[in-house]
Amino acid sequence: MTAGPAAPTPLLELEDVVVEYPGKGRRAKPFRVLHGVSLSIAPGETLGLVGESGSGKTTLGRAVLGLAPVTGGSIRYAGKPVSGLGKRERRALSKDVQVVFQDPFTSLNPAMTVMDILTEPMLVTGVSRTDAERRVQTLLDQVYLPHDAAQRLPREFSGGQRQRIAIARALCRDPKLIVCDEPVSALDLSTQARVLDLFIEIQEATGVAYLFVTHDLSVVRHISHRVAVLYRGDIVETGHAAQVTEHPEHAYTKRLLLAAPVPDPQRQAQRRAERLRLARERDAS
Amino acid sequence: MTVPETAAIPKRDRLLRRTLRDPVAVACLVILALVILASLAAPLLTDYAPDHSVLSDTLAPVSGAHPLGGDGVGRDVLSRLLYGGRTSLLGGTLAALVAFLVGGPLGLVSGFYRGWFDAAAGWIINVIMAVPAIIVMLVVMAALSQDLNVAMIVLGVIMAPMVFRLIRASVVSVREELYVDAARVSGLGDPRIMRRHILPVVVAPSVIQATQLFAVAIGIQAGLSFLGLGKASQASWGAMLNDGFTNVYTEPTLLVWPGLAMAVTILAASLLGNAVRDALGTTETRVVRRRRPGPRKTAAGGPSPSDRLLTVEGLRISYPKPGRSGGSDGSDGDKIVVDGVSLTVERGEVLGLVGESGSGKSQTAFAVLGLLPNEAEVTADQMSFTGKELLGVSQAALNALRGRGIGYVPQEPMSNLDPCFRIGSQLVEPMRKHLGISRSEARTKALELLARVGIPDPERVFKSYPHQVSGGMAQRVLIAGAVSCDPHLLIADEPTTALDVTVQAEVLDLMRSLQQEREMGMILVTHDFGVVADICDRVAVMQTGRIVETAPVEKIFASPEHAYTRMLLDSTLEGGPARAALGAPLKEVTS
Numbered sequence: 001m002t003a004g005p006a007a008p009t010p011l012l013e014l015e016d017v018v019v020e021y022p023g024k025g026r027r028a029k030p031f032r033v034l035h036g037v038s039l040s041i042a043p044g045e046t047l048g049l050v051g052e053s054g055s056g057k058t059t060l061g062r063a064v065l066g067l068a069p070v071t072g073g074s075i076r077y078a079g080k081p082v083s084g085l086g087k088r089e090r091r092a093l094s095k096d097v098q099v100v101f102q103d104p105f106t107s108l109n110p111a112m113t114v115m116d117i118l119t120e121p122m123l124v125t126g127v128s129r130t131d132a133e134r135r136v137q138t139l140l141d142q143v144y145l146p147h148d149a150a151q152r153l154p155r156e157f158s159g160g161q162r163q164r165i166a167i168a169r170a171l172c173r174d175p176k177l178i179v180c181d182e183p184v185s186a187l188d189l190s191t192q193a194r195v196l197d198l199f200i201e202i203q204e205a206t207g208v209a210y211l212f213v214t215h216d217l218s219v220v221r222h223i224s225h226r227v228a229v230l231y232r233g234d235i236v237e238t239g240h241a242a243q244v245t246e247h248p249e250h251a252y253t254k255r256l257l258l259a260a261p262v263p264d265p266q267r268q269a270q271r272r273a274e275r276l277r278l279a280r281e282r283d284a285s
Numbered sequence: 286m287t288v289p290e291t292a293a294i295p296k297r298d299r300l301l302r303r304t305l306r307d308p309v310a311v312a313c314l315v316i317l318a319l320v321i322l323a324s325l326a327a328p329l330l331t332d333y334a335p336d337h338s339v340l341s342d343t344l345a346p347v348s349g350a351h352p353l354g355g356d357g358v359g360r361d362v363l364s365r366l367l368y369g370g371r372t373s374l375l376g377g378t379l380a381a382l383v384a385f386l387v388g389g390p391l392g393l394v395s396g397f398y399r400g401w402f403d404a405a406a407g408w409i410i411n412v413i414m415a416v417p418a419i420i421v422m423l424v425v426m427a428a429l430s431q432d433l434n435v436a437m438i439v440l441g442v443i444m445a446p447m448v449f450r451l452i453r454a455s456v457v458s459v460r461e462e463l464y465v466d467a468a469r470v471s472g473l474g475d476p477r478i479m480r481r482h483i484l485p486v487v488v489a490p491s492v493i494q495a496t497q498l499f500a501v502a503i504g505i506q507a508g509l510s511f512l513g514l515g516k517a518s519q520a521s522w523g524a525m526l527n528d529g530f531t532n533v534y535t536e537p538t539l540l541v542w543p544g545l546a547m548a549v550t551i552l553a554a555s556l557l558g559n560a561v562r563d564a565l566g567t568t569e570t571r572v573v574r575r576r577r578p579g580p581r582k583t584a585a586g587g588p589s590p591s592d593r594l595l596t597v598e599g600l601r602i603s604y605p606k607p608g609r610s611g612g613s614d615g616s617d618g619d620k621i622v623v624d625g626v627s628l629t630v631e632r633g634e635v636l637g638l639v640g641e642s643g644s645g646k647s648q649t650a651f652a653v654l655g656l657l658p659n660e661a662e663v664t665a666d667q668m669s670f671t672g673k674e675l676l677g678v679s680q681a682a683l684n685a686l687r688g689r690g691i692g693y694v695p696q697e698p699m700s701n702l703d704p705c706f707r708i709g710s711q712l713v714e715p716m717r718k719h720l721g722i723s724r725s726e727a728r729t730k731a732l733e734l735l736a737r738v739g740i741p742d743p744e745r746v747f748k749s750y751p752h753q754v755s756g757g758m759a760q761r762v763l764i765a766g767a768v769s770c771d772p773h774l775l776i777a778d779e780p781t782t783a784l785d786v787t788v789q790a791e792v793l794d795l796m797r798s799l800q801q802e803r804e805m806g807m808i809l810v811t812h813d814f815g816v817v818a819d820i821c822d823r824v825a826v827m828q829t830g831r832i833v834e835t836a837p838v839e840k841i842f843a844s845p846e847h848a849y850t851r852m853l854l855d856s857t858l859e860g861g862p863a864r865a866a867l868g869a870p871l872k873e874v875t876s
Binding site for chain 1: 462463464466467468469470471472473474475477481482485486641642756785786787788789790793794812813814815816817818819838839842852853854856857858859860861862863864865866867
């Protein structure tokens with residue numbers, strides 16, 4: 001954990017966070033997904049969290065949202081501990097901490113119109129319906145969806161547009177932090193680039209911070225100020241995006257980098273040779 | 286608070302409208318309405334009280350005074366039929382209502398919160414289920430009350446587990462949906478989440494269950510009163526059956542009326558439930574049309590070179606538009622997903638089929654494999670594999686080709702292995718069928734293949750079930766299966782999309798080495814230009830059902846001709862600049 005504190009007062013701070021799921025059966029040992037993870041996010045910053053499936057990256061995001069059982073360490077938001085909060089305090093925090101999920105097809109209730117989906121989080125906090133509906137128009141502008149989108153159902157939209165709706169829902173109460181759980185991995189390449197640019201544009205306009213969970217190194221490089229690499233429940237490397245994605249220190253990050261194929265036949269052939277050489281060395285030692 | 290209604294009503298409204306489009310449902314509703322009306326209007330329709338017995342009317346024939354005659358003790362049959370309807374309808378409703386009042390909230394809370402409450406409720410429910418229903422009701426009626434309605438309330442409690450199970454299961458499944466998590470993160474309280482997101486999903490299956498419980502309860506109630514239970518003053522269809530049964534030799538028609546009433550009511554309720562279920566299950570009416578072979582042209586391009594594995598010319602795939610029987614809007618009303626695709630694969634060549642979702646790349650691959658759904662309409666000027674026609678041939682001929690000629694590697698390794706069978710048997714069976722070898726030979730070959738695809742412990746994996754191996758392993762198993770019958774052509778549909786990058790690299794290595802070693806042709810469907818650069822010789826770029834550009838791989842990347850190809854290549858993030866660190870001062874701190 002080299003990069004040190006990101007800013008004097010971090011927005012979000014994780015210290016030795018342990019997440020365990022109870023094992024099956026009475027005496028079974030709990031299954032430990034995160035083994036003491038520490039990281040911090042400054043206001044307005046994007047921290048990219050990379051790792052392969054099973055590394056615990058999604059669980060880390062869910063722990064921050066209060067959706068995963070934190071059994072050790074502490075999560076602090078704006079200096080105040082938020083792990084193990086009661087339901088009421090947690091709800092109060094929902095103004096500041098929001099989420100965009102991976103799958104834009106199941107993260108929107110198919111039976112509700114876009115207007116209902118977007119006004120719901122505002123109405124629970126006592127915003128009047130007319131105010132909420134006015135705000136929806138601004139939100140739709142912000143994510144570049146047409147105004148008549150509000151009257152339609154999620155299934156009438158493409159994957160990229162649905163993800164825009166999910167982003168609008170996350171934005172509707174002006175959060176300080178959005179946990180983005182693989183928000184572009186279900187999208188087509190060209191859509192992916194546009195949605196990422198939307199994320200960056202919104203960040204520059206509103207100063208929101210992102211915890212951006214992904215398995216794709218090129219995505220994380222594009223959007224993150226800093227990158228943390230998660231491997232089997234431990235953070236093995238943290239640093240600036242350029243540093244981690246160009247000069248990785250940890251062997252796993254190197255392997256991860258070389259494994260991602262690049263769209264250039266000659267360079268890819270070189271990388272493949274390099275990767276196979278590394279693999280042979282590892283086998284030999 | 287008008288919020289919950291706005292969310293739930295459109296859906297329920299649609300359900301109601303769809304149900305009403307079904308003539309069976311309408312008939313059932315009309316019948317049930319008639320039965321209910323007749324029972325309610327009993328005093329208007331008959332002058333006799335149901336328990337008023339006149340000795341001279343014993344087994345009276347059909348007459349103006351007694352339209353359906355008199356029963357064994359001189360009561361008017363029509364009157365008893367109408368008033369008995371009240372008992373039956375009330376009993377059925379009571380039982381269903383109580384079942385939902387007990388089972389519904391329990392199931393809702395159990396499914397939503399799980400934990401100790403779920404465990405405790407599960408125990409209680411199991412105990413209730415273990416109790417023999419008829420005996421309990423006999424005891425209740427003997428010891429507590431002769432009233433049939435009391436028995437129906439007890440029946441409701443006994444049937445509550447069915448409701449509990451149903452509601453708990455639907456709540457558990459919807460609770461896992463991401464939109465419920467999203468609602469929680471939005472700061473919604475539990476009651477609100479239940480009302481807005483959970484209840485609307487539970488309503489539909491509950492309606493179906495309620496109609497079934499209603500029908501079952503009417504049957505059981507009739508059974509009880511047929512056995513002679515219940516108050517003598519309470520007219521019921523079961524009691525009428527009992528009376529008819531004692532007089533079956535002298536007046537058999539006495540059995541007909543109550544039997545008919547029960548059959549009609551129970552049938553109407555059950556069929557209504559089925560109709561609601563059908564309305565739920567199908568969002569649109571589907572037109573199923575058989576595939577038809579395309580217009581056969583003799584290959585115009587002369588004899589194809591002997592190294593040509595696959596020739597596709599002018600492939601066109603369309604689906605009938607849902608909810609329309611075609612031809613209503615001037616055109617033929619079909620949705621065309623692949624429009625005039627032509628491609629060739631040579632021996633030992635890897636062809637990349639690239640495009641975004643909806644471009645028709647997978648549909649093209651499936652058409653070659655003959656795996657499109659039945660309603661797909663496939664036509665082509667030519668589609669042949671090593672000179673043999675693929676379109677319009679019998680399933681048997683296609684099966685023979687698919688096994689030995691064309692292998693297939695799917696996108697989702699896990700869903701393409703049958704969870705009920707060991708991996709070994711899934712590899713051995715196709716080999717025995719297509720290669721005609723013995724079980725032990727096939728076993729040896731399968732173990733060799735598993736070792737060849739880089740599985741460290743072939744014996745163990747051979748004996749494992751699919752859920753016991755990782756996704757990467759499962760994909761290796763499927764690759765082993767795809768090449769097991771020595772195909773000439775391998776079709777891989779996004780074979781590495783579901784895998785981690787490190788695993789993807791290994792699987793691509795494996796596919797490349799197998800392809801070179803066996804000189805297979807290969808079609809690789811993908812959206813990832815990195816994968817294309819890694820493994821393909823030639824690339825066909827697809828956009829909305831058409832191939833816009835085909836070129837050798839170096840040329841596609843060096844000088845793409847079509848604007849769409851350029852756009853796709855430009856949107857890859859690979860090689861772009863990394864985002865700068867946040868704020869200048871921060872940079873100084875860390876550098």
